[in-house]
Amino acid sequence: MRRLPKTITDIHTLLQDAQQLPLAMTHYPSRGQSMAQELYQTKQGKLFLKKVSERNHQDCQVNPSSGTLAEREFWSCRLAQHVGLEVPDLRLLDAMTTVQIWYDIPDAHSYSTLQGPIPYQEQMTHIFECGVFDWITGQIDRHDANYLYDFMRKRIILIDAAHAFLRFDGSIPDYLRIFEVVSPALLQRRMTTSIIESLKGLKKAALRRLVPLRETREQEALLRRCDQVRHITTINELIQLYRKGS
């Protein structure tokens, strides 16, 4: 299953007949996750539920009145789909709960530890687009366990966007950091990418509908970051943006 059912009612119906699966956390070092997580096997595939709490917001210093962690993750998914970037399909069940498609593939950290280096240079355009997306969403925590590696299609998949759209700029993602080291010859290669074209065509009102942040400073930060990437055409320019910030 790559797309969730169209309506929330259909999702609930799917979950009603589903079997809850144990999460592989008992024997795993703590991932620092304190939000409630549940995994379900449905007739169409696996679904992953995350429920955040007030405490989670306090711990992360995120103001839920501007957007809860769940809402931010949902808006991030919606924006990604609008600009043509594949992320696990995700829906908001309520203001504090998301449901998403579960991918049975390893994270990049696991893959590179167990199997070998990920060939980032073979997905240069995709790396650029992920980097642009992480910049505009203000991603602060894109370490290599926070993106998956689909070794069938040889591409990374971004996950975990709960802390998106804060007013602070993000930090350089691991995949860009690694790309910079292993593929210096490709850093200056100019690209025309669909994500930049989509962002150029995205008007303020449409962006507000996709990402309805309720705090002015966060709205302004998002607009600023979108403006900053519109003319970027190389991975080097993108990396410099992360380094220098606003």
Add this chain to the structure above:
Amino acid sequence: MKKAFPLDLADAFLNALQLSIQSKVGSIVREDTETKRLLIIFEERIAGDSQLAYFQRIVGGEFAEDADKTLIVDDAHVDHWPLLLNFLMLTRLNPENMRQLAADDPAYRPFILMDDVETSRETALLSSADAGRAIFQTIAAQGLTLREVSRRTGLTQTMLSKFKAGNDIRLSSLLKIARSLGLKVTIA
């Protein structure tokens, strides 16, 4: 050489297994100090858990008659337990993942039990250096030492080391090495 299940990897192994199956894993222990049997204990066993059934085929285990949540496994049935751990983490016993991994890396072929899986991958060898690279990548992937390859093939470790360093070897020697690694050499 087969090695016993490394109990210091138990947590990681159970995590990988849990990611791959629907039933709830519990623990993995050695039956006693005398036997080479492992007990993989499940807290809950889900009927129709096809991934668990597949795992059972890989490890060649049987569920205890008097304790149907305990899978009894002969330690020696699996050649390389750490490799199996990797296999579980990477594929989650998803058939598409398994097919791709088998195609990418022959080291995982022993864990592929599906009839329709493409388990071969062709590598063009245009020079003895290409042959050396392919051979020693496979040796590394299978977790073998030069001593082990020497034992399997009857070739000296000195000869193998020289081959690894880029020297030529006889075709007959290359074929011996390939056969010992489960590889086939074809001329096209």
